[in-house]
Amino acid sequence: MAGLVLETLHGKTWPDAVERWLSEKSDKASLNSDKCIFRWLEPLLDGYDINDINRSVVDAVTKKKRATGVKNGTVNRTLALLRSVLIRACVDWEWVDAIPKVRLLKEPDRRVRYLTHEEASALLNELPEHLSHMVAFSLATGLRKGNVIGLCWSQVDLVRRVAWIHPDQSKTRKAIVVPLNDDAMRVLTLQHGRHAVRVFTYNGEPVIAATTAAWYKALKRCGIDDFRWHDLRHTWASWHVQQGTPLHVLQELGGWQSAQMVRRYAHFSAGHLAVHAANLPVLMVANARMQVVGPEASV
Incomplete structure (x- = not known):
């Protein structure tokens, strides 16, 4: 400039x-x-x-x-x-006595982008086999793209049905334990024996990139817009909450450092609030007009 x-x-x-x-x-x-x-x-x-x-x-x-x-x-x-x-x-360095104020720009609130089960099935069917397996594993575990691409067999215990991400591979620099559900186990079974070190391969060599032309073409064929690979993690988290997984459990499963990071998924489940919502007086319809029937009505 x-x-x-x-x-x-x-x-x-x-x-x-x-x-x-x-x-x-x-x-x-x-x-x-x-x-x-x-x-x-x-x-x-x-x-x-x-x-x-x-x-x-x-x-x-x-x-x-x-x-x-x-x-x-x-x-x-x-x-x-x-x-x-x-x-x-x-x-920290005491190089200067004062610094200028750095004002960040306003960002719009971004909704959580996730796939429906139908969209996920369509995408899995449209992707080439190696990417389809990686996407399925991501949807089953919630792991970030880099962790899936770089996953090694030394990080997997098929007997105990668990995998782990080392601290130096984690965004939070903390180890993450990854329980392997049936879908994750099926994917890993399909990869077994293909490579001595890495889990996910293409033509016998370790995968080095996931968001390739094949990924974008598959999204287009499925009519899925505004979707990034990282949104697979959002999909995994959204599905969990919709099925009743508590937010504090989701936080531990996903390796998030703070509860604030999982609050974005809170709106997908209101089951724990239903009992409190029922505390209000009942509204009854009588002669096309609403009546409030409070606790005193039963006395």
Whole structure:
């Protein structure tokens, strides 16, 4: 961006901050995402002293990112990382005395996107075999795409009907125990013997990507719009709640760190509220008019 890069005169620079951030966050699950954002920011902030990154600079970054046509959520991820680095530079590293306020853009409330059982069946039938098996396993376990793609036989115990995700493979950096239901077991049985190390393969080699052209073509043939691979996890969670799985159990099954993350599925089940909804007086219809029949009516 013209006019955005300044000559560094003193102190620590933005590249210094990026280098230290990457060093201190080397075990962060989303580090690759951070690196992508840093690469995008590089031509905009590469020549800046940390002290010179002020509100006008932040606003220029916001304007530049919005001009790429991405959604507000994508813009916010860039701004949130920029803000996090600046906060650390101020609070932890003590490189600067103050930092500018970084305002995130308003994001619309996104509904939970999930498949009906009919849509899921149609998708499984349209996908090539290896992707169909991976989707079925995702719907049975709720595992994230990367965990399914990278699943190894050393992480599976078919006798005990359990799999596990190691802490360094988990988004929360905590181990996840994955109970294997009948559907998951059927999928794993079909994969057994195909590869010595990895569970899911294609033409004898480990799968390296799931959202391929075949995935998108199958979605199109099924008439399923606005659906990402990660929405398979939303589908798994939604089905669980619809079948009565308590939210605190779902949280543990899905490996979510906070209860807030599973509250988005609460509206799929109101069974635990029904007994309380029945506490109100009964409305009776008489002569086309409504009457309130309270507890005193039975006295």
